[in-house]
Every structure is written in C-alpha cells, then in structure tokens.
Amino acid sequence: MISPSQSKQGQLQSSQLEIRRMRAPDVAGVMEIESVSFGRHHWSEESFYNEMNNHVGRYYSLVQAGSPELLGYCGFWMILDEAHITTIAVRPEFRGNALGELLLLHILERSMSSSIHWATLEVRSSNYNAQNLYYKYGFNSMGVRPRYYQDNQEDALIMTTSDICSAAYRARFQQLKSALQQRLSGLPQGYGV
C-alpha cells in the first residue's frame, strides 16, 4: 500500500498507479476527496452517478494498482471539438507528487486521440495551485465569469488552450510528458486509454 509519507518523499512510481474509468463503487472515495477539496460547493454523489451515465462525459479514477484506494479523479465533457474539463482533484495527502498533472495529461492525451482541438475549464480566481497547473499546459485566461461560485460569490477564470492538435502544442506537450514519465518512471496502466 502506498503511504502518504512515502508520497511526500516523492517516491511514487507509475507501477504503483492505475488510471481507469470511474465506477459506481469509486463514488464513496470521490466524496471524501470532494468534501476536503471543494468545500460547501462540492458535487453530490448523485451528480457523479449522473455524470458517469452522461454520454458526453468521461470520468476517470486514479487508484493504487490492484487496489480500489482512490488517489484522485478527473472528468471532462467531449462536445464537438472541445474538451470541457469539469473536475480534477487529488487526495490532499498525495498532492505535490505530479498526480494532478498526470490526470490533466491523461485528459489531454484522450482528447487529442479523439481529434479534439481545444480544452477549456473554469477555475476559482483564488485557486493559484490549479491555475499554475493549467498555465504549465498552455491554458490561458480568456475571461471571467463574475460571481460564478455561489458559496462565496467568487469569480471564475475561463481558461482555454490553443489548438492542442497543432504541431507547436504537441511538441510542448511531448516535452512535458517526457519529464513526467521520467519523474514517475513511466506512465501508469490505463494512461491515455
């Protein structure tokens, strides 16, 4: 079993990880992470069950290989040539180990292989950690949805990539992917599938 202390020492490796489609039994673990990640504004269990049946939705769980323990999850909608990222979160004890980056990379890889050209999302204006992750992957802030979050009336930044199928984007993506592969000693089972 991967322990949080192990993760903080940066020893997580791809062989210990697996990405797979989210399943109903994952929802209990998702709710544990939701409540500590998104406060009162978090999605309900019902939202996740609905999203797993949404024909444009793609939801993934990041688990310990061969174990149901949930380390993180992500989801997006495939709408024509756009990937709208709806959620991404990592269990707090395991943050800072490139798992959020792995989940974002997985979404972008899946999107590229489905000939999607743009990725977009909303993020709280105060959520600098997530914004840094998105900037790293070429998202830019394209505008603001004022008072988008109902719990505290916080603004959302709308962040969008350039064309992820362009040669320039793919070259940058490959560099980042190689660096991540080196950090995790490979990519986990299920990545990009």
Ligand SMILES: CC(C)(COP(=O)(O)OP(=O)(O)OC[C@H]1O[C@@H](n2cnc3c(N)ncnc32)[C@H](O)[C@@H]1OP(=O)(O)O)[C@@H](O)C(=O)NCCC(=O)NCCS
């Ligand atoms: C945002 C989140 C998914 C990042 O996951 P993570 O596994 O901790 O992040 P990673 O270790 O993969 O970091 C990847 C990049 O994110 C940014 N980042 C992550 N944590 C950061 C921090 N504490 N300070 C600054 N930048 C940070 C950096 O750009 C980092 O790249 P680097 O390692 O080259 O510096 C995680 O913090 C989380 O679950 N937050 C709560 C849920 C949430 O806010 N989701 C986003 C909703 S829009």
